[in-house]
Amino acid sequence: MRIDILSVVPELLTSPLGESILARAQKAGLVEIVVHNIRDFATDRHRRVDDYPFGGEPGMVLMPEPVARALDSLLAARTYDEVIYTSPDGVRHDQHEANRLSLLGNIIILCGHYKGLDQRIRDTYITREISIGDYVLTGGELAAAVIVDSVVRLLPGAIGDEASALTDSFQDDLLAPPIYTRPAEWRGLGVPEVLLGGNPVLIRDWQQEQALERTARLRPDLLDK
Numbered sequence: 001m002r003i004d005i006l007s008v009v010p011e012l013l014t015s016p017l018g019e020s021i022l023a024r025a026q027k028a029g030l031v032e033i034v035v036h037n038i039r040d041f042a043t044d045r046h047r048r049v050d051d052y053p054f055g056g057e058p059g060m061v062l063m064p065e066p067v068a069r070a071l072d073s074l075l076a077a078r079t080y081d082e083v084i085y086t087s088p089d090g091v092r093h094d095q096h097e098a099n100r101l102s103l104l105g106n107i108i109i110l111c112g113h114y115k116g117l118d119q120r121i122r123d124t125y126i127t128r129e130i131s132i133g134d135y136v137l138t139g140g141e142l143a144a145a146v147i148v149d150s151v152v153r154l155l156p157g158a159i160g161d162e163a164s165a166l167t168d169s170f171q172d173d174l175l176a177p178p179i180y181t182r183p184a185e186w187r188g189l190g191v192p193e194v195l196l197g198g199n200p201v202l203i204r205d206w207q208q209e210q211a212l213e214r215t216a217r218l219r220p221d222l223l224d225k
């Protein structure tokens, strides 16, 4: 998989993409993540990428030409399955969307900026707008990092224990069951007996029961799906 990210503040992505599982997945060749600075595609000597909105509102808007030039250079080099724009207007990101994106070959993520992006770029290039929640961030970089993290960890081999991504919360629209590690008794608190018994069928039944109970209690909306 290849993910190209377009940003005016690429430094914001350095640490989220450069550590832990995401760094290992790139080193192992499971994913190639390339971050591009939109400023490199500016046409004037001040490398200007934003301008005031028509209509006199406050805030700055990403200008169409530098963004179009950045997108054109990528689209000329290879085919992309999705050109994503991170925006609070988009469809809400969730595990189903992460699963879907993890099966694609090449994707572009264009990070939003301050007031937004010239509408003509959205109309011309963007195939999907994704929001990570009903709140407004200063830019789309953190949203892009969230989306990329949720996708890359699903790539086969990205997580040490391959089964663990499948037992995540939300993977089957259920929250995860409670989990424990050693010691079996800690500060007077024990561990459910069934987990110590070693019977995989009983353990799976208990986990399923707990997942259902937790979901019904904490996120009943998930069961309506």
Ligand code: ADE
Pocket: 086, 087, 088, 112, 130, 131, 132, 133, 134, 135, 136, 137, 138, 139, 140, 143
């Ligand atoms: N950019 C600003 N706010 C955002 C959000 N909630 N989701 C995605 N991109 C954003």
